[in-house]
């Protein structure tokens with residue numbers, strides 16, 4: 001599973017963008033200033049909303065002329081019960097917005113920073129750079145605008161931001177005041193921190209000059225140019241939070257923007273055309289790779305900068321309506337305010353980016369057509385391949401289901417409609433036929449665990465096999481051990497060519513597939529490992545004392561699926577995995593998952609050094625050296641390397657590093673999917689490639705690119 005899709009156990013009242021956005025400069029006031037309509041409950045309007053901190057605003061005078069307003073508002077804390085309000089401040093002078101946002105030093109912890117005037121009443125002025133409308137998940141409309149000081153109004157300090165979001169809820173009515181981009185406003189409100197974004201809330205406008213009456217230059221955007229170091233980049237963005245930004249033209253798209261269910265946001269990551277990585281000679285190398293990759297921007301250091309030079313462009317203000325894009329596309333310049341939302345600073349595009357199509361990411365390193373006398377094995381994470389059929393035995397596979405243990409509604413992994421599901425199945429089938437040349441064996445991850453027709457076959461794979469046949473591809477059979485599913489109900493499984501690949505019956509005495517498997521794993525195997533079956537799920541007890549990283553007490557939340565195939569008289573054992581997600585989390589879990597794989601592989605190879613063994617799948621961590629954290633020498637796949645298997649990704653990293661990735665996370669390409677092989681198989685490797693058909697595309701079939709290993713299966717090779 002992709003680590004951005006980890007199971008949410010609590011419902012987050014996330015916000016989804018409205019389809020409506022007002023932008024432009026169509027101010028139509030006939031006077032220099034628009035008459036101010038006082039809020040209905042003025043002069044005693046409440047401007048605070050928290051229970052303990054309600055304040056009273058007394059609007060004593062309201063400016064109706066073009067002259068700057070002098071004392072207009074007195075602010076007092078709510079009186080103790082029965083007492084009189086105590087005047088505490090006269091908000092007479094507009095503060096530079098930089099004073100609201102506060103000084104961001106070079107070593108400021110952006111995530112813990114609190115603005116100096118938090119919860120204080122303030123008066124500010126500036127020019128509206130962007131209006132923002134959105135809807136809550138419940139459908140309620142929310143509104144606000146970004147306000148920025150002109151250079152004359154600002155504090156002239158590059159370490160403070162001159163812009164701020166003004167949240168209009170409970171305050172001004174944007175339509176009533178006819179606020180437009182380019183208008184100058186003076187207002188009072190209260191400094192508030194909303195999920196770490198500094199805002200001014202409950203605004204009361206005291207002066208409004210429409211854009212067409214201002215007769216002064218508007219706000220000039222700053223040009224996005226964040227430093228390469230991620231930490232420094234966050235300081236940089238914090239110093240510009242709320243300000244109007246321009247992402248320069250010809251910036252290069254990295255990865256595919258998809259709408260995140262929880263934040264309601266769609267983010268397009270781009271890199272400036274001026275960046276050295278964007279200026280590399282080979283097209284395929286103009287890509288942002290993880291720090292440890294040989295084509296990272298810093299090839300000297302291993303864990304270097306986390307690639308802070310990427311610029312996130314948010315489609316929130318566009319209702320997620322980004323055009324379809326793919327890696328290597330370039331954009332025309334995009335403008336918008338910098339917003340902090342769901343842990344990230346983003347440029348809030350005010351109009352959809354105009355895209356210029358780049359080279360096809362898959363054309364950079366195409367998968368070569370396998371030879372006739374090869375055996376081909378693929379691994380393919382099909383990202384939540386859930387159908388629209390309600391499984392009565394499953395409480396979380398239908399939009400109307402009640403939920404499962406640890407899995408609550410709404411279910412972000414379900415398809416929107418039958419048509420969406422059918423289209424995905426058809427596209428995956430096409431990819432299997434055209435991009436992977438109909439592999440003999442496919443290891444899938446993230447299938448829905450369902451068999452409503454009770455024919456012993458996984459429904460998702462049955463649908464895939466049917467779609468492949470319909471499109472003229474090979475005739476596939478499927479196999480699965482249903483003991484392998486996780487709480488949500490995703491499972492790994494196998495599809496294989498019916499006429500070539502056989503699934504032998506296994507006996508109770510089989511050392512792996514029999515009733516008493518002994519692979520030397522140092523912790524207790526679960527009873528399901530004693531099933532005599534092929535395929536067969538393996539899982540074990542997670543050692544007590546190390547169990548802080550996960551709620552499950554098992555090594556796997558989704559069991560390893562082992563299978564024994566016979567191909568042209570030879571036995572091949574395949575261990576198909578979907579490790580726990582998040583390369584920098586659940587590290588001990590993945591180490592233990594690796595160890596169970598290695599233990600099984602090692603026991604097979606100990607009995608027969610020429611055994612043909614494959615272990616792979618979505619291992620959710622990078623090849624060696626995998627360190628996802630600065631000082632963490634976690635070596636999470638170490639046991640698989642050390643038991644004598646070879647990771648085919650390592651060869652690709654040397655031979656064609658520009659092709660060595662399977663997943664793009666927040667614009668950064670990394671390798672989460674792997675195929676390890678035993679020495680006897682390694683000698684027969686003809687090719688190993690990755691079909692770059694999904695993760696680079698906003699209209700791909702899923703979030704992972706599939707792998708294809710090609711082995712020499714000629715008579716000569718079987719000595």
Ligand SMILES: [Ca+2]
Nearest residue numbers: 291296305307
């Ligand atoms: Ca880097």
Ligand SMILES: [Ca+2]
Nearest residue numbers: 387389391397
């Ligand atoms: Ca279903």
Ligand SMILES: [Ca+2]
Nearest residue numbers: 390391394397
């Ligand atoms: Ca159900």
Ligand SMILES: [Ca+2]
Nearest residue numbers: 451457458459
């Ligand atoms: Ca079935």
